[in-house]
Amino acid sequence: MSNTRRKDKKGRVLKEGEYQRPNGSYEYKWRDNRGTRRSVYAETLEKLREKELDV
Numbered sequence: 001m002s003n004t005r006r007k008d009k010k011g012r013v014l015k016e017g018e019y020q021r022p023n024g025s026y027e028y029k030w031r032d033n034r035g036t037r038r039s040v041y042a043e044t045l046e047k048l049r050e051k052e053l054d055v
Helices: 045-054
Strands: 018-020 026-031 037-042
Touching: 018 045, 026 045, 037 045
Parallel strands: none
Antiparallel strands: 018 026, 026 037
């Protein structure tokens, strides 16, 4: 596995589960306790990380 970190279009390092979508918005994906895939979306990385704390 490579040591390179994924980055967004502005060069910011993305954490595990964070993705920048083609339209420029951000998505965070995870699995809940039952194994169901979940995701939240936000326009900015800062707003996405606030939503991650709520999860």
